[in-house]
Amino acid sequence: MATLGDVAALAGVSISAVSRVLSNDASARVSATTRTRITEAAKALNYRPNFAGRALKFSRSNVIALIVPDLTNAVFAELMRGVEDGALERGYVVLLARAEDMQPGGEMIDRLLGEGRVDGVLLQVGDHVAPEALASMLRAANPTVLVNSVHPGFSGSVTLDDIAAGRLATEHLLTLGHTRIALINGLTTTHTAQQRAIGFREALAAASGAGTAPGPDAAADSGPITWHGYEPRAGRAALRELMDAAEPPTAVVVANINAAIGVLGEARVLGIRVPEELSVVAIHDAWTAENTWPPLTTVRMPLYELGRRGVDALYARLHGETIADTVVSDPPPELLVRESTAPPIRR
Amino acid sequence: MATLGDVAALAGVSISAVSRVLSNDASARVSATTRTRITEAAKALNYRPNFAGRALKFSRSNVIALIVPDLTNAVFAELMRGVEDGALERGYVVLLARAEDMQPGGEMIDRLLGEGRVDGVLLQVGDHVAPEALASMLRAANPTVLVNSVHPGFSGSVTLDDIAAGRLATEHLLTLGHTRIALINGLTTTHTAQQRAIGFREALAAASGAGTAPGPDAAADSGPITWHGYEPRAGRAALRELMDAAEPPTAVVVANINAAIGVLGEARVLGIRVPEELSVVAIHDAWTAENTWPPLTTVRMPLYELGRRGVDALYARLHGETIADTVVSDPPPELLVRESTAPPIRR
DNA sequence: ATGAAAGCGCTAACAC
DNA sequence: GTGTTAGCGCTTTCAT
Numbered sequence A, B: 001m002a003t004l005g006d007v008a009a010l011a012g013v014s015i016s017a018v019s020r021v022l023s024n025d026a027s028a029r030v031s032a033t034t035r036t037r038i039t040e041a042a043k044a045l046n047y048r049p050n051f052a053g054r055a056l057k058f059s060r061s062n063v064i065a066l067i068v069p070d071l072t073n074a075v076f077a078e079l080m081r082g083v084e085d086g087a088l089e090r091g092y093v094v095l096l097a098r099a100e101d102m103q104p105g106g107e108m109i110d111r112l113l114g115e116g117r118v119d120g121v122l123l124q125v126g127d128h129v130a131p132e133a134l135a136s137m138l139r140a141a142n143p144t145v146l147v148n149s150v151h152p153g154f155s156g157s158v159t160l161d162d163i164a165a166g167r168l169a170t171e172h173l174l175t176l177g178h179t180r181i182a183l184i185n186g187l188t189t190t191h192t193a194q195q196r197a198i199g200f201r202e203a204l205a206a207a208s209g210a211g212t213a214p215g216p217d218a219a220a221d222s223g224p225i226t227w228h229g230y231e232p233r234a235g236r237a238a239l240r241e242l243m244d245a246a247e248p249p250t251a252v253v254v255a256n257i258n259a260a261i262g263v264l265g266e267a268r269v270l271g272i273r274v275p276e277e278l279s280v281v282a283i284h285d286a287w288t289a290e291n292t293w294p295p296l297t298t299v300r301m302p303l304y305e306l307g308r309r310g311v312d313a314l315y316a317r318l319h320g321e322t323i324a325d326t327v328v329s330d331p332p333p334e335l336l337v338r339e340s341t342a343p344p345i346r347r
Numbered sequence C: 001a002t003g004a005a006a007g008c009g010c011t012a013a014c015a016c
Numbered sequence D: 001g002t003g004t005t006a007g008c009g010c011t012t013t014c015a016t
Helices: A004-011 A015-022 A030-043 A051-058 A074-088 A107-116 A131-137 A160-175 A193-213 A232-243 A257-270 A289-291 A304-318 B004-011 B015-022 B034-046 B051-058 B077-090 B107-114 B130-135 B162-173 B190-213 B233-242 B256-268 B285-292 B305-319
Strands: A065-066 A093-098 A120-122 A146-148 A156-161 A179-186 A225-227 A251-252 A279-283 A297-300 A326-328 A334-336 B062-066 B092-096 B120-123 B144-147 B157-160 B181-185 B223-229 B253-256 B281-282 B299-302 B326-328 B335-337
Touching: A004 A015, A004 A030, A004 B281, A015 A030, A030 B157, A051 A257, A051 B281, A065 A074, A065 A107, A065 B130, A074 A093, A074 B092, A093 A107, A120 B181, A146 A232, A146 A304, A146 B157, A156 A160, A156 A193, A156 A304, A160 A179, A160 A193, A160 A279, A160 A297, A160 A334, A179 A193, A179 A257, A193 A225, A225 A232, A232 A251, A232 A257, A232 B285, A251 A257, A257 A279, A257 A289, A257 B335, A289 B062, A289 B233, A289 B256, A304 A326, A326 B190, A334 B015, B004 B034, B015 B034, B062 B077, B062 B107, B077 B092, B077 B305, B092 B107, B107 B120, B120 B253, B120 B305, B130 B326, B144 B305, B157 B190, B157 B305, B162 B181, B162 B190, B162 B281, B162 B299, B181 B190, B181 B233, B181 B256, B190 B223, B223 B233, B233 B256, B253 B256, B256 B281, B256 B285
Parallel strands: A065 A093, A065 A120, A093 B092, A120 A146, A146 A156, A156 A326, A179 A225, A179 A251, A251 A279, A279 A297, B062 B092, B062 B120, B120 B144, B144 B157, B157 B326, B181 B223, B181 B253, B253 B281, B281 B299
Antiparallel strands: A297 A334, B299 B335
């Protein structure tokens, strides 16, 4: 690893001259000859500015941490890509971390930040994190931006339009002619699940309001909602529960694609044919949706853009700006009709 | 961010005293009183050693990079966990990077290493990387360890026992009574695919050798092999190809679980019932295997241990030891029988 | 037992 | 135009 000193020696100039040239200081006055001598020497030695030296000088690492609950969740693939691209564009490197290692109470994050390893944190909080645990790491001037999550009293979240997603998925089923529709949702504690439930109810209410006279109790019009979580096994449990009812649904909105995969599996076990006897539409798209049977109808969310906007927000915060919560709705949620949804069977 | 100087000032001692105490220098002679004064001051100020300062001093970052072709591939989940755990144990932090960003020709890796951001690299090379591209970054004293891959002339790989995996999967189908067995494999260029093919042929040869008289041309005994790749769509293409044959197989070994998911999907499209008309066993286990229909029989590989051993090897290399190639076979590949395999139909 | 000082690689203010 | 110098936070001789 060649240093500035090495380059300076080879070029026969001072260290500061080299520094000026190689960091392309605009206001640097250097003769053309020395400039070429320096750049050539640097190239010959394959010079790269030492990371630690810079970080020490600037007290800034140009690294941001991205923390997601589960790295292998295909849903986060796009998010990560967006973050990486946004970061690269701004000269940042992304340190990807497992939320697992971040327990308990953000000790690991404190370390990352406290030791100056990273300048800021992009945090997608997992479903099972208690708000209290979050509170400790969101205190004070902590350069953190929440992605896809919110926290009471914390300003600096960037989220998706989950209401629209819930509405879109539900409208699709209504359009097909379904009337008994259920929502297989995430945990009640999560903001995303709450939002998706709102969209679900909105669509149902609008339909019943338009189609029939507005009932006195709109609540009775709304379909059943389960709140088991976003994992495949949560989807399985939810479906069993719903199918036990006296009048089981003919269609379900599943708030997460992974849970939907569980729903599909459980439907097979229960002998329920999809889409003939049960239509399934899931929120979030991923490669897995094309490889289930039947292929899953999904609502594609702008996760890539979410990642980029998250970096934008963190960048702004790192530069002293106070940032407001933002909802990423461009491009808007998009319905991808595959083969898991169909009109209900007449009988 | 409190510095050593801050702690020293608060404790009323010199900076060097603080350094000695806080880095628990065993050979440091310090009075009990100053020691407690220092530790208390450090605690009061929530002191954390500055990363850049240390890295600069030691010319060592205590960070290793883990590069995998696709972060969201469930197969790598275990690998990552093993790496993280192994690294943490040794006081290292893991910088997770997309192979995507590493193109072309390892420019990004050169940067990571050249700027001193990481001390070494754990590299799982993707299927589509040309050996020439790899050669440039594996030259000289590059502190790199290949995981799950090999490179001609490069010593420092840690791999799995893919021969045993191929053999185990094939033996399972043989035991069920299948005689027309095919291998849906990865690209010919990948070491893992080659090894799995060896195991596949070994099992077939052993069976034909034991069951009948050893034929003069053992090659004729071996089942057909396709080499399309490890992705779902590669699996689909492979199945279509195999089923076009005059005597299609009654069972397939799929060299990768993701390809196997594609195989299952394509079987549905072709109207082939699994396992009645076609048994499917895949190498590598993941949560997805439990959620396909039917649930996939798989061969579980010790990927967690692979990760840990990879860190071991890199650590050794970073400390000047020359390391040999190693094969991680403890625990050995394990067959997980689910519902995608069954005896062939008699006719 | 404790402190002073040098130096890791870099940048920027300040000479000349 | 170019060089000298101080200092970012840390560890480690070397004095005392």
